[in-house]
């Protein structure tokens with residue numbers, strides 16, 4: 001074994017082998033994989049080997065499509081077969097709600113270039129005759145589904161990597177990881193120590209243990225999982241013979257079941273409700289190629305449904321039940337990327353569908369390691385998406401919930417209950433007493449809306465407008481006409497200070513930094529000129545002679561942004577101590593008051609003049625509010641006159657009580673996050689992770705006025721200048737939709753009556769141009785399934801064509817309009833004509849119209865008064 005390597009990949013399951021292959025393919029050949037036993041000694045060897053492209057997150061779906069495409073390539077390079085069976089598969093809906101879900105998935109698939117099709121139960125039965133089709137109301141066909149040989153596939157990756165120069169060391173456990181001052185990792189193994197620049201945790205079932213070697217508790221848990229194999233079945237053989245085809249894969253939502261042909265019989269697996277974690281605290285090192293004891297009682301309820309829905313299977317004898325463990329993160333998607341707070345320590349774990357996702361994970365991670373950027377929008381599987389609140393027990397509760405709902409529908413207004421409440425603000429009990437319906441915002445309980453007094457604060461989950469519709473409308477109207485108060489603790493808050501703070505922020509942000517006492521809004525770009533952040537920044541008065549900036553951003557992106565900030569801090573030399581970053585998290589909480597009476601209300605609580613001239617729009621001031629030391633921003637996301645008031649948690653109750661008492665004479669109401677989001681819609685304000693994501697450029701995102709190309713050389717400036725010079729291909733726009741009783745949720749296709757006209761690109765970007773390499777190490781661009789070609793391809797209906805996609809929307813209660821935001825080709829973005837656009841909501845195309853000016857207060861006069 002060599003003693004130095006550029007990168008050491010720990011773990012020889014399908015994921016480790018894929019990462020190794022992709023690193024080798026990207027041109028790194030001084031790399032090694034260290035495996036404690038033989039390859040596939042974790043969950044990879046006993047997998048059912050199924051693969052599919054569909055995923056709730058369109059970006060993860062795209063990487064799954066890439067994985068499936070990759071198998072041919074690794075077969076060719078390695079000479080090892082993956083035993084690919086591309087059978088196609090169906091998802092079966094047994095209720096109208098599940099059919100709505102399929103319609104939604106089908107519509108989303110349109111702009112991802114997926115060829116899904118909605119079909120009848122009888123059509124599904126023709127491809128899988130073992131079902132009783134009378135149990136179902138409809139189905140969706142996906143041609144890119146199938147199964148493969150898990151062991152062969154893992155070995156194909158490994159052989160291909162070896163051919164490209166990578167080394168694989170077997171029967172050698174990594175026992176310790178330490179880091180030198182210069183950043184070099186000591187990978188201590190049973191056979192000696194390897195010095196490495198980079199370490200990748202692909203430990204699968206032992207990913208937690210490897211994380212603990214570097215002081216990190218990764219939010220990952222293994223669950224027991226069972227599937228059964230039947231004896232050979234004459235019906236299967238007969239079907240194969242008469243059609244010349246294999247039976248397709250079937251997914252049954254109700255039974256949380258998947259089933260497909262395996263040899264001459266059937267394989268049927270379940271995600272049972274009474275699920276069971278495996279080795280919940282630590283994984284034994286001596287676990288290897290053994291299976292767990294099957295527990296048929298646990299899966300009996302699912303089997304009962306399965307046998308009813310697929311009576312053909314019930315008659316068959318069961319040959320074997322496989323029970324094996326595999327790992328999940330809280331939301332069922334992988335944990336990939338650099339771990340915040342460490343240098344050159346990477347993760348590719350919690351991959352619960354290694355044969356659907358392993359290739360995409362390997363590609364994204366290798367891009368990230370080699371080029372400093374994954375090259376795609378990988379937020380859905382970024383290891384930074386969970387905070388410190390995702391502890392061992394929290395993870396346990398959430399993973400069990402996720403497993404037991406693996407194929408369940410999640411309604412757009414549905415909040416899941418496990419592990420809640422976790423974090424609460426001091427106002428939590430008060431909000432409950434006010435009849436708040438609470439939601440989870442990055443582990444924090446946050447009021448969503450307030451149920452009418454005397455009614456139960458309970459959400460009716462639905463794809464359609466629900467029981468929150470009227471109360472939210474009342475919250476919005478009262479706030480717009482009088483004044484409202486809401487909690488805003490669920491924003492990210494940072495302080496950047498020190499003599500180098502301003503230069504540091506100027507280098508990272510696209511806008512000029514504010515003068516003392518002022519606020520700016522500013523996007524942040526990566527080197528490719530893509531949007532990776534959107535912040536509110538205020539310059540506070542100096543402390544000890546040093547500059548101090550307060551920053552507010554997206555709560556869920558706190559670790560993602562900290563990782564970026566840390567990466568760009570001055571590292572050595574005299575400037576190293578010039579910038580300090582503090583992330584407040586819940587040590588700073590907030591309240592926002594908004595509406596025409598909000599100034600009168602606030603004036604009663606402060607001892608300084610806050611008249612229009614004394615405390616202008618976009619001013620920042622430290623002042624006592626109701627006797628509590630606070631920071632106050634004259635800005636609100638409602639787009640109205642309003643304020644954000646920030647305080648230490650110890651003062652939050654005091655300030656809230658003062659606001660409530662002072663607000664009585666003005667008819668103050670409480671409003672929740674949903675009302676806030678409704679009000680931002682009628683102002684055409686974007687949201688982070690919906691409208692603004694790393695797949696969009698700043699001009700595409702219509703953030704033009706915050707991009708100051710002339711100010712100084714900031715990260716992404718060159719690319720942004722190019723985008724401006726060439727003109728953005730896409731534009732973010734706002735629509736008014738002629739909706740019925742359901743509003744858009746996000747990801748719906750936008751149709752335009754374009755006739756024969758070509759309005760330029762209609763592609764949804766997914767990747768953004770990180771260089772990639774072919775198997776010979778030659779750089780290739782734009783030819784990869786995971787790259788930008790995630791297109792709205794050829795979806796035409798007469799004169800109508802899908803030209804874009806919705807990012808978010810809902811009902812704008814004050815202007816009484818259903819609204820949507822989304823992206824369309826730039827050439828169409830200012831066209832407000834009626835009859836030009838339609839947006840597909842739950843499978844029905846609804847007339848829509850671009851609305852360039854916000855329908856509420858288009859001149860911005862109200863927020864400036």
Ligand SMILES: Cc1cc2nc3c(=O)[nH]c(=O)nc-3n(C[C@H](O)[C@H](O)[C@H](O)COP(=O)(O)OP(=O)(O)OC[C@H]3O[C@@H](n4cnc5c(N)ncnc54)[C@H](O)[C@@H]3O)c2cc1C
Pocket residue numbers: 010011012013014015016034035036037038039040041042043044045046047048049050051172173174175202203204205206207210225226227322323324325326327348349350351352353354355356357
């Ligand atoms: C019953 C069952 C059915 C499944 N069905 C499917 C399916 O149909 N489709 C699908 O896509 N997925 C399926 N899966 C899931 C699939 O198996 C996993 O997604 C995949 O195996 C994860 O691979 P991995 O490489 O991350 O982890 P693992 O396979 O667990 O590999 C981790 C490797 O790391 C090694 N290792 C750990 N620690 C160290 C150390 N300190 N030093 C050196 N080596 C170390 C281990 O020995 C092991 O070989 C199934 C799983 C089970 C259990």
